[in-house]
Amino acid sequence: MSRIALVDDDRNILTSLTITLEAEGFHVDAFSDSHAALEAFRRTPPDIAILDIKMPRLDGIELLQKLRQFSAIPVIFLTSKDDEIDEILGLRMGADDYVRKPFSQRLLVERARVLLRRQKALTSDEGAAEGAQMMERGHLRMDPLRHSVTWKGEDVGLTMTEFLLLRTMAQHPGFVKTREQLMQAAYQDQVFVDDRTIDSHIKRLRKKLRHLDPDFAAIETLYGIGYRYNEA
Numbered sequence: 001m002s003r004i005a006l007v008d009d010d011r012n013i014l015t016s017l018t019i020t021l022e023a024e025g026f027h028v029d030a031f032s033d034s035h036a037a038l039e040a041f042r043r044t045p046p047d048i049a050i051l052d053i054k055m056p057r058l059d060g061i062e063l064l065q066k067l068r069q070f071s072a073i074p075v076i077f078l079t080s081k082d083d084e085i086d087e088i089l090g091l092r093m094g095a096d097d098y099v100r101k102p103f104s105q106r107l108l109v110e111r112a113r114v115l116l117r118r119q120k121a122l123t124s125d126e127g128a129a130e131g132a133q134m135m136e137r138g139h140l141r142m143d144p145l146r147h148s149v150t151w152k153g154e155d156v157g158l159t160m161t162e163f164l165l166l167r168t169m170a171q172h173p174g175f176v177k178t179r180e181q182l183m184q185a186a187y188q189d190q191v192f193v194d195d196r197t198i199d200s201h202i203k204r205l206r207k208k209l210r211h212l213d214p215d216f217a218a219i220e221t222l223y224g225i226g227y228r229y230n231e232a
Contacts, residue, residue, distance in 0.1 A: 002116050003027045005046035007037040007063065008078065009055045017050075020105045021112075034058040038066055045071050048115055050108070052078045053090065061090055068094045072147070072159050074115040078103070091200035092207075096161045097187075114187065119160055137170045138231045140218070154212045161186050162205045165198070169219065169229035178226035202227060 004026045008014050014030045021028045029046060031037035034055050041049070049067070053060035064075055077090045077098040090098060096115055099108050135142045139152045147163060149156040158166065168185040169177050177185075179198050186201070202219065209216040220228045 001025060001027045002048070003029065003044075003046040004112060005037060005041065005049040006030045007034055007049065007055070007060070008032065008052035010052070013052075013078075017105060017108070020109065024109055026112075034060070034063045038063060041067055041071060041073075045073055047119065048074045048076070048112055050076045050078060050112070051095075054080070061093055064090065064093050064095060068157075068159075072157060074119055074160050076108070076111055076115065091197060092204050094159050094162075094204060096159060097197075115160070118164065118186075135167065135170065137173055137229070138218070139213075140166075140170055140231075142167055142170065151209055151212055151216070156208055156212060158205070158208065161201055162208070165201055166205060166219075166229075169227055170231075173229050173231035176222055176226050176228045182226065 004021055006014055006017055006021075006028060008017075009032050011032055014032060018028045018030050029040060031040065034051075035058055037049075038058070051060040051063055055063075058066075060077055064077075067073070067075070072094075074096045075094070077095050078101055079090070079098050080101050097111055099111060133144070135144075141150045142148070142163075144163075144167065147158075147160075149158050149163065149166070164186045165182055168182060182198050186198070202221075206216070206219055209218075218230050220230055222228060
């Protein structure tokens with residue numbers, strides 16, 4: 001049974017979502033206080049977290065920032081329809097997806113299922129072949145079964161989405177991957193995301209690698225087309 005953490009200061013949303021998710025077979029930990037949620041995440045990390053952005057004291061983006069210091073669990077943000085800036089910032093901070101309020105609970109459940117399936121696929125031996133083999137491209141080394149990445153021997157902490165995007169580009173160095181192809185690799189099952197989501201993840205990915213290596217330039221942007229990984 002997958003464990004889902006809900007963090008929202010609106011108790012009505014917490015109650016209704018908890019009922020829906022439990023009816024779908026999930027174990028749900030619900031929190032109206034983000035500080036309490038953070039402490040619980042340290043003790044027992046959930047399989048996925050659903051965070052509201054607008055919360056008092058410690059908002060969703062701040063909570064995500066602290067969470068990413070010790071965990072790469074998938075995160076979905078709940079945002080209002082006017083929170084475009086927060087959506088972009090959240091994605092750059094390491095969120096995997098977002099759903100706008102007011103939202104369909106069915107849609108949220110399906111988004112959560114997609115992220116959980118991706119997480120399972122990354123750590124599963126099933127159909128191993130190309131997807132589960134160790135991959136080395138120049139200074140880059142990726143181990144899908146351990147969800148580990150190193151650059152020049154230094155560990156790089158990536159979210160599941162960042163890992164999938166990097167692996168998709170690095171599998172075929174020199175070949176251009178369009179945004180549509182990257183969307184398909186990172187967001188399967190026909191879940192809709194727009195170009196901005198992919199771009200935000202790529203920016204976050206570059207930032208992490210440049211933190212280790214200021215000269216990192218292996219991911220090339222081809223404006224209007226997509227991205228390419230160039231093996232050093």
